[in-house]
Amino acid sequence: MFITLAGMLAVIGAVAGAYYFAMRPVTLRIAVGPASSDDVKVVQALTQAFAQTHGYVRLRPIQTDGATASAQALADGKADLAIIRGDLDVPKNAQAVATLRKNVAVLWVPPAAKGKGKKSGAKITKIPQLAGHRVGVVGRTQANVNLLKLILQQYAVDPGKVDIVQFPANEAADAVRNQRADAYLAAGPINSKITADAIAASTRDGGTPTFLAIDSAETIAQNHPMYEASEIPAGAFGGSPDKPEDEVKTISFSHHIVARKGLSESTVAAFTGQLFAIRQSLMSEFPLAAKIETPDTDKDAAIPVHPGAAAFVDGEEKTFLDRYSDYIWWGLMALSAMGSAGAWFASYLKKDERNNNSSLRERLLEMIEAARRSDSIEELDQMQSEADDILRDTLHCFEDGAIEEGALTAFNIALEQFHNAVADRRALLMSMPQNLQRAAAQFRAAGTL
Structure with a gap:
């Protein structure tokens, strides 16, 4: 919206400036x-x-x-x-x-x-x-x-x-x-x-x-x-x-x-x-x-x-429009083309940031699966901290325009699923005696559970 408003103001300013310069008084020398x-x-x-x-x-x-x-x-x-x-x-x-x-x-x-x-x-x-x-x-x-x-x-x-x-x-x-x-x-x-x-x-x-x-x-x-x-x-x-x-x-x-x-x-x-x-x-x-x-x-x-x-x-x-309508039309076309080119160039510059955020989202999905199999509340806390960092980076990417609103919505769904998985696993671990938690961790480490 901001870019669109700025573009409209630029066009209006260009037309007003062209009208001013075209209609300002001109002095002719007559011999x-x-x-x-x-x-x-x-x-x-x-x-x-x-x-x-x-x-x-x-x-x-x-x-x-x-x-x-x-x-x-x-x-x-x-x-x-x-x-x-x-x-x-x-x-x-x-x-x-x-x-x-x-x-x-x-x-x-x-x-x-x-x-x-x-x-x-x-x-x-x-x-x-x-x-x-x-x-x-x-x-x-x-x-x-x-x-x-x-x-x-x-x-x-x-x-x-x-x-x-x-x-x-x-x-x-x-x-x-x-x-x-x-x-x-x-x-x-x-x-x-x-x-x-x-x-x-x-x-x-x-x-x-x-x-x-x-x-x-x-x-x-x-x-x-x-x-x-x-x-x-x-x-x-x-x-x-x-x-x-x-x-x-x-x-x-x-x-x-x-x-x-x-x-x-x-x-x-x-x-x-x-x-x-x-x-x-x-x-x-x-x-x-x-x-x-x-x-x-x-x-x-x-x-x-x-x-x-x-x-x-x-x-x-x-009239003014008759004389300059072609210029105004081509100017609008050029402005539109420049806007599209600028948007593509801006998107190209943010390609690495967008790719990095995509990998972070994949990491969040992996963490959902890891949270459901976690045997330690400490491990869940570490994953929660990492999820907070991923959230922070994702919001920065959104503010910079590297990702669209749709990508942010998908990330929110994944984050919500992660929080649910952590909460469910944390409740389960909290209900188990500590000796059983340690045994489950040992068996998992040994690959027998």
Whole structure:
């Protein structure tokens, strides 16, 4: 019973310990940048929300110079999660967890400047007409320049014949207002304040900007899977009249939350669950959280989905018992095998003691026969003393576990028979005169009785 109780306590302790280590909070490093960007703000809000809800997953932001640096941090193993652009090189060890937001490419031309000596820019109405003009790109990332070149090449415009200049995002509105380019490109969410401010700065002298449609968006998406054909809704950037007045065809790409390929499936599933659980609560104070979407789980997705995220999306998350039931089962089997092996080994170690006790029991049986033939009370006393020693050794063997309860019961029966034989023989000898006792002893010694 003691061994069984100890084994049960050991199993319960092992399961409790495994549960504690499996469910204790885990902190994931997430690479995001650049500083003061919308992505950084989203990650900071998520970090605070995860900490306040005391979830299984906590976040530790690692600020980088941009999406390219974040992807490299993930590739180098310096981060567990990263915010990357879908139109840049994706690390080989990256798997999608969620779509943080979708960005659209916005190409527009400010209205023609009025007044003597002012350069007119209203003649550009189509992308092929950008050749020979200056195009301003909002943002310092090279990715936006590459996006512009891709669009120009689709329309057979040599990027070398286009003067491309870049403006920091916080200087875009001033650059547009000061007419530092003939056309502009911005890439960001539909509700991006940076894009909206830059377009608002394009309005001058009552004129409205001209939005250049990317009519070949579907062709670009087919040739480059990281892009999708999309549309800019009418009035997306506000103003009076609405800007744009009609829907404009364009291309879009996504910012993804990706995880290291080797990151635990259960950890990623827990992170994904927490992410979408708190998304609704963040929308009121942080509208960008509304743009977070589940990843593409198709096998031909541009970025393969992480199994943990796929399990959450498909409703196939594994519970603690689902994940560790096999280990618990095999642990119990191993514990049972170890218990059996231990019992056999303990029995083997007590083999000599058990054999010795068996010989003592045989000696006790012999003493029963000897007691019935004894002619001396002194001899009976000696046998009684020896029986006491045998009893003492037998009890020690039982306490040590060398003999079972059944063997002890058999010994008690033999001991009782011995005591009866001694008592009967002692009564008989006590009733005989001493001279007859001596004569019987002499005859027995001579072998005649």
